[in-house]
Amino acid sequence: MEQADVIVVGAGLAGLSCGFELSSRGRQVLLLEAGPVVGGRTSSWDEDGMRVESGLHRVLGFYEAFPDLLRRAGIDVNQIVYWEDEVEIRLPDGRGNGVFGAAPLFRPFETLGGALGNFELLSLLDRFTLAGFLTAGLLEYLTNPAALDRVNVRDKARAYGVTENAIHNVLIPLTSGLYFLPPERYSAYAFFGTLGPYLPRIYTLRVGAFLGGMTDVMAAPVAAAIVRNGGRVRTRARVTRLLTEGGRVTGVEVSGERIAADHVVLAASIAPAQQLIRQALGDHPWFQPMLRLPTMPAVTIQMELDRPSMPIDRTTFGPGTVLASFAEQSRTTFRQCPGRLSVILTPPEPFLGMDPAQILEITCRDAERLGVHVRDRVTRYRVIKLPADFYSLSPGNDGLRPQQATPVEGLTLAGDYTRQQYLATMEGAVVSGRLAARAVEEARRRPLYGNSGQWPFTGAQQA
Ligand SMILES: Cc1cc2nc3c(=O)[nH]c(=O)nc-3n(C[C@H](O)[C@H](O)[C@H](O)COP(=O)(O)OP(=O)(O)OC[C@H]3O[C@@H](n4cnc5c(N)ncnc54)[C@H](O)[C@@H]3O)c2cc1C
Incomplete structure (x- = not known):
């Protein structure tokens, strides 16, 4: 039987x-x-001859663990990210638009100007009510996060008197753009949690697009660093079962092949993780909350065009349409294409059962309402559906997220759905992986793992 630590x-x-x-x-x-490739939700691959990604991703300047992982794996974030440093909100049917600078240190005038200008989108009253809501919400995030997770963003905004205009023009773009959900389905905790943990370093905010497919520029190089460290990486290796013995996890099964290990870290996305746990440890009380944690989908459509769809590659939100967020990418992530538009759709559920041609039609119709005319310029397109990869960010779910360390010997969890404060983001996923590594380290120090109890450190870095 193959073996690993x-x-x-x-x-x-x-x-x-x-x-x-x-x-x-x-x-x-x-x-x-x-x-077939590494990267999970941050992967890129060939889908029937067209280069695609799991979906439009943005790197935020206040991430710390994520760039630190890349740096230690030998990747310079500034070499693989183009800092766009602004976002756009477009209202449908010519009702207005606004560009907001998103880099206080690097583009201070645009950032200030965006916040103080954009009167097409926000009146003085809108801003005043939004400011009160944001201040009160962030205070509650710091003092009573559990209560905040019991309400949705729309109810919370109404309770603070936020105007309908501000809800439509700012809160809908943010909730739909970040987690593809309308404000009435979006936990207020998750909403304020996208800013709360970064408050001490909020001035480091930037918004960046990847310069290339995420597997190529990021995930595969990190996997290569693991191999350089003596590790092994196998793709097309689906784990079908956790092996247990006397209440302890002792390895895994991959297509009938059994592989033994001192420790298994389950870092699969939420739905397959639940399935593997249910099968092996379904009766264990500790896992019951995690097994009840609901999932949510994401659907994206990615189009190659005969020329760029917009003059600048930047993240754009389209409130009131199915285009939650979208961006032209032919000058950034997919430079080999004359034009390339990537769209994250909202709400995702109705698109799960639709065929790609219908999704293209609906997207082109709504894109036109936003002033993006691509209908006759699409040379090829692909729809990527992720039916259950996210834990649901609706109210009431945060308390169901499990810690990385489990009470079962030999088993640790990792993944953005596990407990860490950065929610379902690249930063959150990296932090969860660190916490899982630390939990493995601590478990190995316990006497069960041998007489010395020593962790064989070869490097100085701490998780
Ligand atoms: C469309 C979209 C847009 C996003 N935008 C952003 C963004 O702008 N900024 C940001 O920070 N985050 C963004 N995210 C979120 C971010 O991608 C995720 O939070 C993060 O990548 C999750 O990483 P993970 O390792 O926890 O899970 P995953 O990436 O889902 O990794 C789990 C891995 O486990 C594998 N797996 C599953 N079952 C098995 C099994 N049985 N055996 C072996 N392997 C298995 C899967 O194939 C997958 O590779 C976005 C996500 C999506 C989908």
């Missing part, structure tokens, strides 16, 4: 982060990924 199941950012931490400390890591 630690098996990491899933090579998304959480699994890569955990695998990197453990392999840096001299552990024999085996990373098993079900898909």
Whole structure:
């Protein structure tokens, strides 16, 4: 039977982060990924001859763990990210638009100007009510987060007297753009949680697009760093079962092949993680909240065009349309294309059952309402559906998220759905991987793992 010190199941950012931490400390890591490429929700691949990604991603300047992982794996974030540093909100049917600078340090005048200008979108009264809502919400995020997770963004905004105009022109773009949900389905905790943890370093905000497919520029190089550290990475290796013995996890099964390990880190996305746990440890009381954690989908459409759809590559929000967020990418992520438009759709559920041609038609219709005319210029397109990869950011779910360390010997969890304060983001996934590595380290210090209890450190870095 093949053997490893630690098996990491899933090579998304959480699994890569955990695998990197453990392999840096001299552990024999085996990373098993079900898909054909590494990266999970931050992957890019060839879909029937067209280069696609799991969906439009933005790197935020106040992330810390994410760029730190890349740096230690030998990747310079500034080489793989183009800092766009602004976002646009477009209202449909010519009702207005606004550009907001999003880089207080790097574009101070545009950032200030965006906040004070844009009167087409926001009146003085709108701003005044929004300011009160944001201040009160952030205070509640810091003092009573559990209560905040019981209400949705729309109800919370109404309770603070936010005008309908501000809800439509700012809160809908933010909730739909960030997690594809309308404000009435979006937890107020999750809303303020996209800013709250970064408050001490809010001035470092920037918004960046990847310069290339995410597997190519980020995930594969991190996997290569794990291999340099002595680890092994296998793709097309779907774990079908956790092996248990006497209440302890002892390894995994991959297509009938059994692989033994001292420790298994389950870093699969939420739905497959729930399935593997249900099968092996479904009766264990500790896992019951996690097994009840609802999931939510994401659907994107990616189009190649005969020329760019917009003059600038930047994140744009389209409130009141199915285009939650979208961007031209032919000068940034997909420079090989004359034009390329990537769109995240909202709400995602109705699109899960639709065929791609229908999705293209609906997207082109709404894009036109936003002044983006692509209907006759699409040379090819692909629809990417992720039916259950996210934990649901609706109210009442945050308390169901599990810690990384579990009470079952030999088993640790990682993934953006596990408990860490950065929600379902690249930063959150990397932090969860670090916390999982730390939990493995602590478990190995316990006497069960041998007489010395020593962790074989080979590097100085701490998770
Ligand atoms: C459309 C979209 C847009 C996004 N935009 C942003 C953004 O702008 N900024 C940001 O910070 N974040 C963004 N995110 C969120 C971010 O991508 C995720 O939070 C993060 O990548 C999650 O990483 P993870 O490792 O926890 O999970 P995943 O990336 O889902 O990784 C889990 C891995 O486990 C594998 N797996 C599953 N089952 C098995 C099995 N049985 N055996 C082996 N392997 C298995 C999967 O194939 C996958 O590779 C976006 C996500 C999407 C989908």
